Amino acid sequence: MAAEVGSDLDEGGFGTPTANNILIHTGQLDYVVALAERFAREVPNTVTFPFDSATLDPAAQTILAQQARWMRHFPEVTFRVFGHTDLVGSERYNQGLGLRRARAAANFIVRQGISRRRVEAVVSNGETQPLIPTPDRERQNRRAVTEVSGFVQDNARILNGEYARVVHREYVESAVRAPNTP
Template sequence: MGQMIKYAALIGLSLTAAACEYEAGEPLDRSVFGNATNSNAAVMAGERDFAIQLATRFAEEVPTTITFAFDSAQLDGNARAVLDQQAHWIRQFPEVRFRVFGHTDAVGSASYNKSLGLRRARAAVNYLVSRGISRSRLQAVVSFGETQPLIPTSDRERRNRRTVTEVSGFLKRHPTVLDGKYAQVIYREYIESAVPRTSLTSERSIKTTLE
């Protein structure tokens, strides 16, 4: 019994020490508490661009970059597979626009590489269009040529021969979330998340059977 009391006392002292790390009235550790609320407040106050939030999410959920063979704007199998993933993500967000940036390595003249980067960007855009994405949502294609290498080198470097797809904004730009565009995205996903996975699986099975 005495040992149990001693053990309980030690636990109590540990908890008290942990609780006393912060003085009464000291602000909460914002790295742990209130992140969601702070983010929502920032969006509603116009302090954070919701397009940037979606851009971050896009970059986290799908590969944004494809690469090319030397002096080529042809899409290989890996590039098409990545663009298929991008197209799937883009179809889920009909309110959002995207931009494709083309890049090259440093081999060749600056003017030629500018043109080559543009051809690569157009190749990516054309493929996305072929996968059902409206061209009006692919806001522009831009070529940086050889000016923004991932790997600083004057030699051939595949990682520099690339296109990058990014979120560029909503179909109708508006300075605040009150335009409803971002709200529509969140609401749609909220509704879909409430459907049990088993129900979705059953619906797909029924649909497949009927087809």
Template sequence: MRNWMICLGVAGTVSACGLEAGYQVDSGTFGNATLNNVQMMNGERSYAQTLADRFAREVPTQINFAFDSAQLDASAQQILTLQADWIRQFPEVRFRVYGHTDAVGSNAYNNSLGMRRAQAVVSFFASRGISRSRLEAAVSYGETQPLVATSERERRNRRTVTQVSGFLDRHPNILDGKYAEVIYREYIKSAEPKTSLKIETTSSAFEQ
């Protein structure tokens, strides 16, 4: 059967003439949705991990601190506001905050400082209306997991990282109602029109 070719003129220029329709569709992620579904159903991939991956893709998961401080500066608060907005979309999900420091100071002091930083983040989320029952300042790694290997002051090592840790009261081996609610809610949201497609017949161009 003859393959039909489509030649589209965009803004008055020919950009896809002579190439099969759909040649640009696959950006390397085609089939990932089906793969994720299969992996979750056979136990290879947890439901929480799927949301954790999405959280890491859609918002910055890390903030940084001044030396010997657990105060949230303006930049940190902006990032945490983005995190809080994302977290509020998923009332079924728990989150954990990990605290880190640089290598200046004793291990004991840095463990305490890392925990204070994690607790500051949890308090910020709580002030934005997120229940503390969903939040945990669980671990302080202190100076043990630096991003930059140095014994000097290093802002990139003075950080907290927010991660998805699981579902509220969820059995680990079943596709329960909570996760189904997330899927359904996101499915309905995806059907909402975002933009309209306007076709200009005079210039043979598509504008969105």
């Protein structure tokens, strides 16, 4: 039997199911999925942290700066940053640490000129979603992941001047000159 639409979503807290339902009923979900796939394809979406830390090292800052540059091209898109930990430490401590990591990443993005209302860092998966299942220290598990979450405006199809410039730029860049024919 097929799962119902939206059943695979991480609850993430109050409001996530409602937001998903709005996206489905307004037809925006397809746009969100397409942009999420594009974001993950075009920029790294994950930064890692040292053990028991929410401090961004230079490599993480470089990745987050790339994310912010990408975000500037899509001013109507919102993002959610999920913080994660490895399995060392108590669940309660790791929930807080994961949230601090998500906030550190989101705050860095905001300092790059992205509006605070477009970047949400309220969700922490703590130690519940390790990439590598081990009770030991594992840097790949100590991460913050940035994902496309929706749109600032109610209607994803509204074009403002900035978005129109992006569409035009991509259209021009995609043009291929015809080969010279005699």
